[in-house]
Amino acid sequence: MEPKGKILIIDDNEDVLFALNLLLEPYTEKIKVTTQPARIGHFMTTFQPDVILLDMNFRRDAISGQEGFDCLEQILRIDPQAVVVFMTAYADTDKAVRAIKAGATDFISKPWEKEKLLATLSSALKLSQSRKEVGRLQEQVLALKGNDDLPELIGNSPAMQKVKETIFKLSDTDANILILGENGTGKDLVARMLKHFSPRQEAAFVTIDLGSIPEQLFESELFGYEKGAFTDARKSKPGRMEIASGGTLFLDEIGNLSLPMQARLLTAIEKKRITRLGAIEPIQIDVRLICATNADLHKRVTEGSFRQDLLYRINTIELRIPPLRERGEDILLLAEHFLTKYNRKYHKEAKGLTREAKNKLLKYNWPGNVRELQHTLERAVILSENNLLRPNDFFFPHTTAGNDNENIPELNLEKLERKAIEQALKASGGNMSRAAELLGITRFTLYRKLEKLGL
Secondary structure: OOOOOOOEOOOHHHHHHHHHHHHHHHOEEEEEOOOOOOHHHHHHHHHHEEEEEOOOOOOOOOOHHHHHHHHHHHHHHOOOOOEEEEEOOOOHHHHHHHHHOOOOOOOOOOOOHHHHHHHHHHHHHHHHHHHHHHHHHHHHHHOOOOOOOOOOOOOOHHHHHHHHHHHHHHHOOOOEEEEEOOOOOHHHHHHHHHHHHHOOOOOOEEEOOOOOOOOOHHHHHEEOOOOOOOOOOOEEEEEEEHHHOOOEEEEEEEHOOOOOHHHHHHHHHHHOOOOOOOOOOOOOOOEEEEEOOOOHHHHHHHOOOOHHHHHHOOOOOOEOOOOHHHHHOHHHHHHHHHHHHHHHHHHOOOOEEEEEHHHHHHHHOOOOOHHHHEEEEHHHHHHOOEEEEHHHHHHOOOOOOOOOOOOOOOHHHHHHHHHHHHHHHOOOOOHHHHHHHOOOOOOOHHHHHHHHHHH
């Protein structure tokens, strides 16, 4: 019997429990025993056994096995993937067939033969491990969906060439990377490129936007939880770190993490293991960490709002993404790319931009960076009635209405936010998800801003 795991034994005969405990102890990781079927729920949630050895009869002179079937039903309600092996002194073929149909994995007669018992439990433990691995792989398959295509990092400016060169230099390493840059510069795109050109190219790429997850949900999202860990935990769920194990975990906007959560993350990184909420046993993990932020983390360390030891862990290499205003002619390359993309999407036939339109794009400061340029081109393609996009097709909400780019911009942030949100809601027809996308923020952030501004 090679595989080791946790076994729960439920039998009304204490002599049987003692004998099984003595026999199986050398072959298992841990054993729990009970004579009380009523405690099944307790052991399922606290002990989390890999295999359950379940007697079929608990009342004196009972031989039907119905009590065992009732217990099996309860176990499978708690965990549909549970591996249960029935035991009974009143074995017959019909009962064995019924047990398997009801969801039991195997059937052992009492008194048992030692070698047969060990072989049965070994197979059951292998099955339990396989089911858990399948569940984890299914989550990883979901994480891999949509990540197969090679990300396209558009730009020929010296600043972007330096970024591309650094990505290629890192292609043979698993080093943790910290991506720095303003909002909208494409930090998530760079993270995907780092994953694509890495030893973990074929493994999962899991993303967490820490700016959109409420702090009270952070632990359950990152570390996962067991069924019953909290009110709405109706089934067990692996966390993002567990799903990413063997692959890459991208923590976007890590500067938003509170100090207590920074401590939890640091512990997980250092020990390379996590514990699901409601669980006792830790789970080993192996992740390559890529983090991104628009915050000055070194300044945050000095201020005491970011842990220095965590910063050391996440920034083996720092990669700065330049803002769009520093990328020169890349603005026009990106504009042409987005023009082609939205022509196709909206069945338009805009053939390019006039010289005046190009000059207008080059003169603008692009505080929202590539994301703002993308949304600007999308709006222009949708609304323009010309074959060539003209200056009037581009609207920049960050400048005062009626003035061109050279004039003094609106400086009141609240007014700018209000105006931008109102325009996004109007352009999206009130669709919150679309409005958030146009603004370059998450829907959760949009709801908070609406509440703050009283909209």
